[in-house]
Amino acid sequence: MTMSDKTRTLKSVTEKNLGILGHNVLNTINGLGKFTNYLTSVCYWAFKPPYRWHLFTQQMYFIANKSLFIICLVSVFSGAVFAYQTYLGFQGLGFDSFIGPVVAISLAKELAPVLSGLVIAGRCGAAMAANIGTMKVTEQVDALEVMGINSHQYLAVPRIAAAIISMPILSSIFLLVGNVGSWLIGVKVLRIDEMTYLQKIPEFMGMDDIFEGLIKATVFGFLIAVIGTFHGFEVKGGAEGVGRGTNLAVVWGMVIVLIVDFFLTSFLAVIL
Numbered sequence: 001m002t003m004s005d006k007t008r009t010l011k012s013v014t015e016k017n018l019g020i021l022g023h024n025v026l027n028t029i030n031g032l033g034k035f036t037n038y039l040t041s042v043c044y045w046a047f048k049p050p051y052r053w054h055l056f057t058q059q060m061y062f063i064a065n066k067s068l069f070i071i072c073l074v075s076v077f078s079g080a081v082f083a084y085q086t087y088l089g090f091q092g093l094g095f096d097s098f099i100g101p102v103v104a105i106s107l108a109k110e111l112a113p114v115l116s117g118l119v120i121a122g123r124c125g126a127a128m129a130a131n132i133g134t135m136k137v138t139e140q141v142d143a144l145e146v147m148g149i150n151s152h153q154y155l156a157v158p159r160i161a162a163a164i165i166s167m168p169i170l171s172s173i174f175l176l177v178g179n180v181g182s183w184l185i186g187v188k189v190l191r192i193d194e195m196t197y198l199q200k201i202p203e204f205m206g207m208d209d210i211f212e213g214l215i216k217a218t219v220f221g222f223l224i225a226v227i228g229t230f231h232g233f234e235v236k237g238g239a240e241g242v243g244r245g246t247n248l249a250v251v252w253g254m255v256i257v258l259i260v261d262f263f264l265t266s267f268l269a270v271i272l
Contacts, residue, residue: 045152046153052153056158060162063120064162067170072173074119075174078111100183100201101205109265112175114261117220121249125253126246129242160225162225165221167217167218167224168214211272220261223256
């Protein structure tokens with residue numbers, strides 16, 4: 001291969017890579033534009049009558065009530081394993097009595113809202129995307145629009161409102177059950193003095209810690225529902241598109257929870 005052939009080949013590869021990069025950048029900008037338009041539409045229609053309370057209560061039942069078992073299961077073992085790991089770390093330092101407040105504060109500020117958010121993103125975010133996506137490919141969404149019903153108001157707003165209210169409730173339950181799991185391991189298994197264990201929790205844990213977790217849970221609920229419904233409306237291409245939209249809703253829901261958690265932690269540490 002001559003030098004000119006190598007130059008042409010290198011130029012062709014460079015142009016191809018630049019084309020792929022430009023295509024990805026344009027797709028990202030286009031996607032952000034669609035998401036912004038969708039979010040604006042949802043916020044607008046959320047305050048416009050009619051208010052469909054029956055759809056809201058159905059979604060509350062699905063998100064909050066139907067998620068109780070998995071939330072309790074995850075929380076009790078999260079609290080238990082975190083208490084045990086903390087005990088192993090503190091045992092050599094003689095700080096065994098601080099296991100209660102350490103676990104309680106960690107659950108209140110981080111573990112309860114974040115793990116609840118990940119569970120809801122995997123369970124409810126996926127269901128939202130699959131449900132709306134199926135309606136989209138079977139043209140039920142178009143039928144709503146033909147009947148003069150705004151699809152964002154009818155399908156997205158009740159789900160988002162229910163998620164916003166359900167997430168703090170589920171996070172609070174996670175906090176309570178997680179502390180029960182921590183207490184069982186700390187007091188009943190590791191034989192830490194129960195009175196000392198319980199007394200130190202209110203000494204180090206305040207309402208600010210609980211409020212921080214509840215604020216995070218509320219924001220996570222909003223983001224998970226918005227992302228799940230958005231990907232449902234973006235479904236194209238039949239059953240394959242529904243699966244792709246569901247996968248995107250779960251992945252982005254979980255990623256956004258973890259990313260936003262960092263920025264919320266930094267922001268709330270300043271104002272609380």
